[in-house]
Amino acid sequence: MRFRARCEYDGTDFAGFQLQPNARTVQGELEAALARLNRGERVVVDGAGRTDAGVHAAGQVIAFTYAGSVAAERLQRAVNALLPRDVAIRDLRRATDGFHPRYAARYREYRYTVWNGPRSPLLERTALGVRAPLDVAAMARAGSVFLGRHDFSSFGAVAEDRSPVRTVQAVRVRGAGGLVTIDVRANAFLRGQVRRMVAVLLEVGHGKMDEAELEAALAAGEPALNGAAAPAKGLCLRRVALGRRPVDDKEDEE
Amino acid sequence: MRFRARCEYDGTDFAGFQLQPNARTVQGELEAALARLNRGERVVVDGAGRTDAGVHAAGQVIAFTYAGSVAAERLQRAVNALLPRDVAIRDLRRATDGFHPRYAARYREYRYTVWNGPRSPLLERTALGVRAPLDVAAMARAGSVFLGRHDFSSFGAVAEDRSPVRTVQAVRVRGAGGLVTIDVRANAFLRGQVRRMVAVLLEVGHGKMDEAELEAALAAGEPALNGAAAPAKGLCLRRVALGRRPVDDKEDEE
Structure with missing residues (x-):
């Protein structure tokens, strides 16, 4: 059974x-x-x-x-x-x-959690601590650049015989009392994709990159920020929605 | 300095x-x-x-x-x-x-967190997992029995030469999506007091004890539930308010 x-x-x-x-x-x-x-x-x-x-x-x-x-x-x-x-x-x-859950998955939702404040031992295992203040509004605006169907070669690893195209359905960046959450939903993700997207959004939050540069990085097809990825501990696979999905979306995922 | x-x-x-x-x-x-x-x-x-x-x-x-x-x-x-x-x-x-923070503390706030749902590894370190459904409304009503100035001998350990009297200023029991939080504020607490109060409130939540029995336990002056205490991992000292407090409230605390 x-x-x-x-x-x-x-x-x-x-x-x-x-x-x-x-x-x-x-x-x-x-x-x-x-x-x-x-x-x-x-x-x-x-x-x-x-x-x-x-x-x-x-x-x-x-x-x-x-x-x-x-x-x-x-x-x-x-x-x-x-x-x-x-x-x-x-x-x-x-x-x-x-x-098979991998092929039955219609979309995946990941949450990345950032604690933007002084060092917090109680959040140590599940959030990335960032001391310098983040511009959450700028991060939220930049996040929308990822929306839609793109070749995500700049943001993830993909086997040579597979497609690097993924469809990002939602990106939501929110800040509340120092806790910044980045929710991303896509049909599937390339390996490391969410953490590389977050690394770039953190650059935006620190004022070191703007939306235009993010768009250029996405179009470049070469590793953005030399492949820098946010640490694993802030990332959580929150939900896998089951159901039929289009044949052309049968891709690897993170 | x-x-x-x-x-x-x-x-x-x-x-x-x-x-x-x-x-x-x-x-x-x-x-x-x-x-x-x-x-x-x-x-x-x-x-x-x-x-x-x-x-x-x-x-x-x-x-x-x-x-x-x-x-x-x-x-x-x-x-x-x-x-x-x-x-x-x-x-x-x-x-x-x-x-000295102990004598400068005007009141203390503790939160006890209960996860009332299936086993949750992500809450393992900071919440007590309880599988059987809790009657949160009954717990909230019963919690108010603790309010005010009482001899808390039934709910904590106290050295022989110290007073067992403490003043509980607030008890708030809330449930949201399976997460039940019990917030307690007092001038000071006896050793183990919050966890013993929580143990009794969980009995109420399971329908094994009612408000009248809780009142009787508080009045009895003997260890309630034979001194049973909720596990330490659900308890967090959230806040210590500083400032002058009345001389007769200089007591030990948890």
Whole structure:
């Protein structure tokens, strides 16, 4: 039987979502828990997005095929009881055969959190601390440059045989009491794309780059800011919306 | 010269604020940083509240006497550069000679955070997870029983020669999207008082105790729920208001 679930994790102590030898990964922990319930046999776990080391998720989507006959609610409880404290699943339910979260994802929403104030230990794990004041209004204006369908080669890595074109559906930069959040939604993202977009928006916030330069960087097709990316700890995959999506949008994502 | 500052810490990896031999404490880290700036000589750090192991603070107040002639801003930068990631100071400024944050505190505000939903790794360090649904309205009503001046012997530990009387100025229980916050403000608190108050309010939220029983527990003068306390990780000292307070309120606090 095919199952899908939402998955939340604190990415701090993970080498990313995707399985790697000799590294602690989210996929590795999920598969280890499921294998224990499956008499030691491996259960392959698929995810909607391959988040990098240190990146968090509140709404990652995962799927796996589990042979045993078990109610979803009971299986979820059993998996969560075996998972470590920094990863959990919820909303586990039956999925159609062949369901793959990566191809079923209609769009993804990431949030990048910046704490623009004095050093804050309570935000240390989930926000980037920036001391110098940011011009949030300028960042919000510049963010709209990313909207729409673009070749994002300047903002992400892509395999040679894949398209670097992605469609950014929404960019929202907000500031409240020193907390600056950058929400980005796209059909899919290139590897590292959100963190590179944020690195450029922070330059704008510091008055070191303007909208015209951002537009030029996007058009250039060469790594913007020499490929500088904002640190992983401020990034969180908040939501993966499921549903059919156009065939030409089947691309890799962050 | 006497200085005071606000102090924020993630209490997870601390054995509490107060200095202890062979344990990692907030006071210990602050004094270690200051000693390094003071040619190895100890600088005693006083705090407004002795938070327990695992309890966080966003607005603890500290004070110390530092002999060197140095601008507050520069001293703050130097201290923060030497402190580990889970503790920081801000708003460092000159204080009057003899200023002690414990006696200068007019009132303290603590927040206890409960996540009433499925297991959430991103809230693991700063909120208590409660799966069964809580009746937040009942908790809010019951919270008002604590208001005013009471003998809080049923809700905290007190040294024999000290008064168990404290004045609770505000109790506010709010729920929003599964996040339940319990804000309590008092002139001072007995040791463990907030966490024991929260333990009882959670019983009310689960329908296992009502307001009348809470009133009886408060009047009894014996440990309510046999002294059960909510876990430290949900508790945060949010604010210490400075200023003169009545002489008869000079009491110990949590």
